[in-house]
Amino acid sequence: MDFKDNKSNIRNIYNITNNSDFTKNGDFKNTSNNNNNSNYGQTDNNITNNVIIDRVIKYKDNIDTDVIIPARYLNTTNPEELAAHCFEDLDKDFQNKVKEAKIIVAGYNFGCGSSREHAPLAIKASNIKLVIAKTFARIFFRNAINIGLLVIPCVDAAEEINDFDQIEVNLDDGIIYNITQDKKYKIKPVPGFIQEIISSGGYINYAKKVLGKQ
Amino acid sequence: MEKDNKILKDKKGVFTKPQTITQKILAAHCDKDYLEVGELINARVDIVLGNDITMPLAVKEFQKIGIDKVFDNKKVVIVPDHFTPNKDIKSAEQCKYIREFVYNQNIENYFEIGQMGIEHALLPEAGLVLPGQLIIGADSHTCTYGALGAAATGVGSTDLAVAMATGYTWFMVPDSIKFIYNGNLKPWVTGKDLILYTIGLIGVDGALYMAMEFTGEAIKNLSMDSRFTMCNMAIEAGGKFGIIACDEKTEEYLKDKVKHNKKSYSIFYSDPDAEYCKTIEIDCNQIELQVSKPHLPSNTAEAKQLSEIKIDQVVIGSCTNGRMEDLKIAAEILKAKKVNKKVRTIIIPATQKIYLEALEKGYIKTFIEAGCVVSTPTCGPCLGGHMGILAEGERAISTTNRNFVGRMGHPKSEVYLSGPAVAAASAILGRIATPEEVV
Numbered sequence: 001m002d003f004k005d006n007k008s009n010i011r012n013i014y015n016i017t018n019n020s021d022f023t024k025n026g027d028f029k030n031t032s033n034n035n036n037n038s039n040y041g042q043t044d045n046n047i048t049n050n051v052i053i054d055r056v057i058k059y060k061d062n063i064d065t066d067v068i069i070p071a072r073y074l075n076t077t078n079p080e081e082l083a084a085h086c087f088e089d090l091d092k093d094f095q096n097k098v099k100e101a102k103i104i105v106a107g108y109n110f111g112c113g114s115s116r117e118h119a120p121l122a123i124k125a126s127n128i129k130l131v132i133a134k135t136f137a138r139i140f141f142r143n144a145i146n147i148g149l150l151v152i153p154c155v156d157a158a159e160e161i162n163d164f165d166q167i168e169v170n171l172d173d174g175i176i177y178n179i180t181q182d183k184k185y186k187i188k189p190v191p192g193f194i195q196e197i198i199s200s201g202g203y204i205n206y207a208k209k210v211l212g213k214q
Numbered sequence: 215m216e217k218d219n220k221i222l223k224d225k226k227g228v229f230t231k232p233q234t235i236t237q238k239i240l241a242a243h244c245d246k247d248y249l250e251v252g253e254l255i256n257a258r259v260d261i262v263l264g265n266d267i268t269m270p271l272a273v274k275e276f277q278k279i280g281i282d283k284v285f286d287n288k289k290v291v292i293v294p295d296h297f298t299p300n301k302d303i304k305s306a307e308q309c310k311y312i313r314e315f316v317y318n319q320n321i322e323n324y325f326e327i328g329q330m331g332i333e334h335a336l337l338p339e340a341g342l343v344l345p346g347q348l349i350i351g352a353d354s355h356t357c358t359y360g361a362l363g364a365a366a367t368g369v370g371s372t373d374l375a376v377a378m379a380t381g382y383t384w385f386m387v388p389d390s391i392k393f394i395y396n397g398n399l400k401p402w403v404t405g406k407d408l409i410l411y412t413i414g415l416i417g418v419d420g421a422l423y424m425a426m427e428f429t430g431e432a433i434k435n436l437s438m439d440s441r442f443t444m445c446n447m448a449i450e451a452g453g454k455f456g457i458i459a460c461d462e463k464t465e466e467y468l469k470d471k472v473k474h475n476k477k478s479y480s481i482f483y484s485d486p487d488a489e490y491c492k493t494i495e496i497d498c499n500q501i502e503l504q505v506s507k508p509h510l511p512s513n514t515a516e517a518k519q520l521s522e523i524k525i526d527q528v529v530i531g532s533c534t535n536g537r538m539e540d541l542k543i544a545a546e547i548l549k550a551k552k553v554n555k556k557v558r559t560i561i562i563p564a565t566q567k568i569y570l571e572a573l574e575k576g577y578i579k580t581f582i583e584a585g586c587v588v589s590t591p592t593c594g595p596c597l598g599g600h601m602g603i604l605a606e607g608e609r610a611i612s613t614t615n616r617n618f619v620g621r622m623g624h625p626k627s628e629v630y631l632s633g634p635a636v637a638a639a640s641a642i643l644g645r646i647a648t649p650e651e652v653v
Contacts, residue, residue, distance in 0.1 A: 066618040071597040075304035089625035109419035115354040117370035143370035207376040
């Protein structure tokens with residue numbers, strides 16, 4: 001009996017469409033006027049014209065928060081200090097790889113384990129532009145959006161993209177294009193609610209907006 | 215006929231469908247009578263919890279929001295339990311930062327060391343968690359409180375900061391898996407074995423984004439401590455909530471706490487014809503003592519099949535298994551015995567109250583006479599923080615909740631997860647063992 005068939009239910013909870021305008025005024029762009037109180041809540045990561053082109057670091061299923069940032073380093077909240085130890089127990093070569101490749105592609109259940117927001121912070125501060133995975137663990141997924149790390153679930157792309165492939169992700173058109181393999185993958189819509197959080201520049205700025213309305 | 219179509223009217227005459235306990239609790243927190251699975255809601259929260267690791271980040275974010283006060287100084291709960299008593303200067307700075315926030319905000323439920331405990335054992339014990347509540351905590355094991363018929367889940371520090379400011383957070387209404395546990399438990403088998411077995415069955419993402427609803431006669435007969443253990447590990451299957459509906463045992467557990475705190479609560483049950491994405495029946499008569507091998511909680515085996523595995527350290531404690539039932543089982547096995555000379559055995563009562571009760575019952579004496587270390591409450595070794603870190607190549611059996619690479623120390627160390635009975639028996643024999651081998 002296959003108890004894991006529920007994966008189909010969760011694959012598409014967060015996707016991007018062609019006409020989605022969530023990148024238009026959102027913080028996926030490298031917008032200098034995009035506001036500013038939430039330092040690490042801002043994405044910039046050299047994303048221009050809502051297109052990300054970079055090489056891939058590929059990891060397996062069930063990448064847990066203990067290997068993303070081991071708990072022994074949780075005595076700080078400084079993103080740069082955290083980045084220095086990112087993936088240290090999984091991949092000794094990560095710090096070198098990330099100089100050449102700034103997109104992580106992984107399997108099912110990326111970010112499982114702890115609720116530590118230090119995990120997406122460490123990844124983002126390592127200059128990773130985007131994580132594509134077959135699925136994401138719930139808390140990590142939410143934390144990533146909250147701090148402005150772009151996360152995209154896509155089973156087929158995550159299956160077929162290889163380590164060090166060069167890929168192009170067009171956020172406006174909702175397409176992942178594997179340049180190395182000449183293959184395209186479609187990705188789907190973000191609920192309006194999430195779009196508002198992202199277009200506000202992360203959850204803190206969104207909250208400021210809501211409190212301002214009250 | 216309406217019932218056949220699963221369409222019912224609620225008290226306002228609106229057509230609704232049957233719902234799970236989780237849908238009902240979430241609905242009650244956004245003033246609705248019915249919620250669809252997959253619906254996104256903005257819900258009121260009853261408790262917002264943080265610890266010494268997640269709270270510093272949350273406070274930083276809270277301050278960026280630009281309001282002066284938390285939404286309710288009684289509903290924000292702060293427990294410094296992970297790297298406390300402060301393990302190093304950086305940890306001390308983090309705790310100092312939190313403490314300043316606590317005093318500035320006049321946070322009522324702050325538990326300083328000396329009064330504290332591991333958060334997920336402490337909050338129910340203090341009567342802060344009640345059935346029907348919606349609770350978020352910046353700790354993944356916040357799902358523990360589902361054992362009291364509450365909807366409780368882990369979030370990150372930013373979510374926590376916003377909830378501290380607004381008293382609200384957004385949720386997607388999750389699908390539920392119904393687990394029906396039939397039959398009776400074998401000797402020494404506890405909630406830990408049931409949940410490890412279950413995670414072994416469905417995998418570490420088998421309940422991703424879902425509520426795990428635990429039901430059946432074996433759950434009805436299960437102690438509250440074992441129920442906490444089961445709900446605690448729902449996250450290890452990717453679950454959003456682990457939940458057990460309130461029954462006589464829950465009410466008995468709450469009786470004095472409610473009276474003392476002058477509080478009341480609402481009880482919710484799943485409708486008999488509520489929809490589940492899956493129903494899984496488990497025959498408990500067949501469940502042996504379980505162990506999860508490195509490096510995933512789903513990597514389960516029967517303890518008796520692992521008797522070749524030598525160990526260097528035993529940890530009995532944590533938000534998963536540091537309660538009275540766990541210490542009682544460990545004491546029964548360690549009574550008048552000595553732990554193996556090559557094994558360091560660390561026992562950590564989860565709260566001061568549990569520590570004191572174990573002392574009064576003579577368990578602490580038993581542990582010390584057996585050659586165990588008994589520590590003040592801390593999460594310490596569970597996450598490789600302090601109080602029992604493993605060196606390269608070392609191996610522990612632990613009643614904690616995760617066995618990922620490097621979880622308890624060196625990336626080349628190993629953690630085997632078990633309940634208290636297997637951990638205590640293993641301490642005596644220096645290898646993975648079952649209680650039958652030593653008692």
